[in-house]
Amino acid sequence: MNDIAVSVRDVSKAFRVYEGRNRSLKAALLSGGRGKHSEFLALDDVSLEIPRGTTFGLLGHNGSGKSTLLKCIARILTPDRGSIAVDGRIAAMLEVGSGFHPNLTGRENVYLNGAILGMSKKEIDSKFDSIVDFAGVERFIDQPVKNYSSGMYVRLGFAVSIHVEPEILLVDEVLAVGDLQFQEKCMDKFSELKASGRTVVVVSHAIEQMRTFCDSAAWLRNGKVVDVGDAMTIVDAYADAEHHVRRVESGGVRFGSGEAMITKIEWLVDGTDTRTSKTGDEVTIRLHYHSEAEIARPTFGVSVDTRDGVFVWGHHSLDSGYVAESIRPGDGTIDVLIPALPVRPGTFDVSASIQDGDASHVYDALQKAIRIDVLAGHPFESGGVTTFNSRFANLQPPRPLVVSRLDEPVR
Template structure:
């Protein structure tokens, strides 16, 4: 068994949300003091129950072993960032304790303390010192940092003249060369262009493989799944699950949609986009018999239905459905034909659009459905990311004894095989899907 890196014990953090802002004026504070004198009660216990105070973390306990790469996931406001802030000593817990075994470096933001008037070279030293590097350490790694950032030519230019891409590259380069025993990282990889993001992820992978302990907050399930050895799912300031990253991601995605294969989209959903002239008000997944479900068998029928309101004013529209894995790979992107005809219009003026996938070949695992409608390809009416989640199961399919894991593939499509002796016509054809598997 390896040694501990962190032991988090009943950690809680109370934030008081001021009535008007994060800080008080002197007059308000004096006022409060006077009122408190007159009230004369043990206001300390009562304070915590006031609606202005919220527990960002409540009784959080977990252990992290050295060498683990732990992903922390959860919705906005679940307490992920507060947790990192306490672990990196930026703020104190209200209750509980954390035992730390090793030198901690934290990276909650890239480019912390960069000064626009200073040159690239000067900022490397300043930023390095702020992140806790010694001057000798920065000297030693200086060339590496510059090479990583690809900004050799502009080393003596004030960073205020840098393009934002160059700025981020330099900022990340310094941070990437930080070498603490325990590294805390908050959603910082989502900067820069795709090429640079890959480079950053690669660097994170190196750090992870070098045996250092890493705690990593991210909304990118793909990076959590590829980089982490374990994960913690946070919900409402508490640990909802700790374990393998896949298990946490599944629970996280399932938490987005608690309902079984159907969801009411009348109320606003996070990240929704579009003009809203017509809106998707409900969506569901059903099997061959029209029964809503969130579990399907590979090669079975999958029907995606959405109810749309406000269609009376819009003569024709388009729809697309995207299905992606929990790690963020879009496997299916299904555009509708250019002019959808209504399958049914009910009395309330709502219409139902149905997309049927007769033999859905998605490999076993969890999937997320995003829905989009538009007047045409450029005029968006409504976009609902992560509207539905479902899981695929291997079911009756044998796949000839192969394990149908996402490690091997993502989609099974109709195919046929043949074999022949050299020099002769094919004598036998083995259709695989339609005949053998699906009944």
């Protein structure tokens, strides 16, 4: 059975819900101080199996039991009924800063957290720089973490978790807190873990991310499994039931909190949406978006990578000084105007994103959504990714060669 990393069988977990918090002293005394309570079933006979080396998503509304299930798998909570078998070293990223002590410094917390997750002092010593580097908190590492922003908390916590090199990594939503760059880094790390045969169990509201990233998924409602299976099927079923979620024609990976989403990317040349272009073309990249809520000061972003992942260009509306006051719920578009496409022939991937006003929260990031083939145009230059629109000029005739010794061979 060792092709199954986590096996959850008939698991139920109830919480006590106390009624009448403002009971009178008399009532409290009469009831023997215990108070009336009812049982609330947060998990109701849940069974599922997570195959080793796969990425497994948990979907469901708030309160559907996702976090409770992760905590049971991580053995932070004990189920009332049923059993959970886990085969492999686990690291869990459950809540922002869980396991962090606010008064200790970042450095101390790395050691404390690392030890809790089963790393030796030596192991942490050797990974310390890499952890701090991944989290990007070098300058703050000797400050108490209570001074950290929630983003810094998450980054440091996540950095420690992945450096445990867990065989099974549990991640509960927290990643939504990080910025675009950090989320990209996490996605890369997940891919790396996946490629090296690790198992990742992830809870996210970014359901398109789940769709493209997870192999399989389970959909929970009121503590019960509605459906479990192939991620695309489960996510689509969940999205249909949820109505509001738009699907996009793309093979890319996406993530983000989803209040607003990029629904389509057009690459317009002479008014036509095309996937082939020429060097020097006047191009309009048109982003179509759909917003569920009013979004204040949204930041739109676009970037282009070569097919082998070299970051060629990126721009967002904040840097461009083009900030919309707000967008209302509904559908809209925004254009990015490129006067003359300055890349040489090759294949390029286009990504787009919507973030908040200071680009610290990602509503939607759609990576490598469309692929463009660029053919030879003007200017035509010889090599590389970009064109400089250069020319050769001013050839000077060679100076006469000064030969001092005629008997030495000329090189």
